[in-house]
Amino acid sequence: MRIEACECLTAFGGTGETVRALLAGRVALTPQAVLGSAGGELVPLALLRERSFEESAPPNWLPALEALAAQVPGEGWGTARRPVVISSSNFGVGSLYAYRRTGDAAHLAYGTPHLCVDWLARQLGWGPNFTTISHACVSAHLGILHASRLLHSGMAERVLVFSFDFLSPFVAGGFHALRILNGGFPAPYAVRPNGSIGLGDGAAFAVLSKRGGDFVIRAQSVHNEMHHFTANQADGQGFSACLLPLQSAAAGMRLWLKGHGTGTLEAGRLEADALAGIFPEAGLVGWKGSLGHTLGSCGLVELAIACSSIRDGRAPGTVGGGQPSFHAGVALQPFSTREMDGVVCASNAFGGAHAAFLLSHD
Amino acid sequence: MIEQYLHAISLVEASHEDLAATRERVRDRFPRGATRRMTQLGLLVSSTLDALSPQPEDTLIYASAYGETCALEGYLESFPTPSPTLFQTSIHPSAVQQAMIGRQSPVREFLPLTGRRHLVGGALIPALISPATRVLLCAGEEKGTWLLERGIASDRSFALAIDLRREPNGALARFGVTPVPDDVPMSDLGLGAFFDGLRDRRDLELVAAPGLLVGLSWL
DSSP states (O other), X not given: OEEEEEEEEETTEEHHHHHHHHHTTOOOOEEEETTGGGOOOEEEEEXXXXXXXXXXXXXXXXXXXXXXXXXXXXXXTTBTTBOEEEEOSSTTTHHHHHHHHHOOGGXXXXXXXXXXXXXXHHHHTOOSOEEEEOOGGGHHXXXXXXXXXXXXXXXXXXXXXXXXXXXXXXXXXXHHHTTXXXXXXXXXXXXXXXXXXXXXXXXEEEXXXXXXXXXXXXXXXXXXXXXXXXXXXXXXXXXXXXXXXXXXXXXTOOEEEXXXXXXXXXXXXXHHHHHHHHSTTOEEEOOHHHHOBOGGGHHHXXXXXXXXXXXXXXXXXXXXXXXXXXXXXXXOSOEEOTTXXXXXXXXXXXXXEXXXXXXXXX | OOEEEXXXXXXEEEETOOHHHHHHHXXXXXXXXXXXXXOHHHHHHHHHHHHHOOOTTSEEEEEOSSOSHHHHHHHHHTTTSOOHHHHHHHSTTHHHHHHHHHHTOOBSEEEEEEOSTTHHHHHHHHHHHOXXXXXXXXXXXXXXXXXXXXXXSBSSEEEEEEEEESXXXXXXXXXXXXXXXXXXXXXXOOHHHHHHHHHTTOOEEEEEETTEEEEEEEO
């Protein structure tokens, strides 16, 4: 499966601005009231530049998505054999919070996944041939997997995978209630007394085809532990079950690893151990200590960053991380990718969901 | 030829029943105390999936337009002190996760979908092209309260699950894909109408994507 184009949007801006900021070790997260104008604890959030945390109707993230979509090459998306696979965790659900808070019925028009996506498709000029996937923080990975199946089956000649998640008090309040979004800043894979995550706005797209493009997704894997809503099996077997099928595809390759690395302690340790066990020679990075966790879009946002890093020969380190780390292979500083053959990109989600793929460059 | 055979079907309808009534009706299917924190949709989806005994190597596909409506309503009402339990329960594929976590049943591939007008076709396509030996396609909705009054929730509660395989022997029905001209409009078919069609064993044809007609024929 080949990638013809892949770009992202984060609090730093587009792909190039994001990679440059990460290489410089900059942190996009800033302390903000968890419920916006309704107050609450200051927590690390990374919003798009000049975007208000307060919901508007229509949602104030539309212009940014329109600018991102304008970079998608080709025409006729959402028509025959050019399907769009849309993935998100939150869609426009922040609008329902805004409705409850203000009573303004205008917000209701964006509050369900289908209302939000139908509206977005109209705004972006897509036809009706789209599929909508929502599996929390592995949503984008599943979008890539489904796109691959459409291409292999002959039902599509090119597929646009488009993923987005924008923050609102709805989602920030939820993670804060779970206590993993708190006053601390995330330090992915660092050994410390308390874990904490940050949240960030994110959106990205990839155009996939069987021919064309200089990046290749060589293998994909998923696994769902179904052990606990918010915890993994203590022995880490869920992480390994997802990663092991990639091992044979990566045999003989010089790899680096882009982990999920939100800044939680137990999941971070289990993930680092599993990656180190299966790919012992590879360095590990995570970028959510800077960008925040961009939720359902993270797999595609981080794919765009990985592609850009490989193309330019230099990958950002684990911004926000520190020593001691859960594993010696955690890279805190930028490093050259020129001697590498590929990268394993992994994401995780509620319910013990795991997804990963192996990316290489011709 | 892209095709799959339907080998088993499980349907549960709660119509206009509330959560307490559903819990009382299905509680014998679950371990003691297991239903206490489950949503109505979680109970219904669990009931249908249990009947098909999900296995780790199955591909599991889930479709719901509105998902966990009542948990979502409750979570929104819990502000300014948001409920962590209702937050995690309100997340889209929670109904299936309630079912599978309750069974402690890992599964390799789980594809949760949403949408409305084209959701049935959108769920059938990945089921039909899946490389798995067995695909379980489940779907459902739960009736909302104040979101329903505003027209953005389901007006009925139900769940369905079907067992799809390549093997024709012993099958109840066949799903197949045939080409149609690209300009034939995609079919509008909601989950409720799909549920009714399965319950009544009606043949079905829908344009699931431009150029692709999916047909269901009972054998």
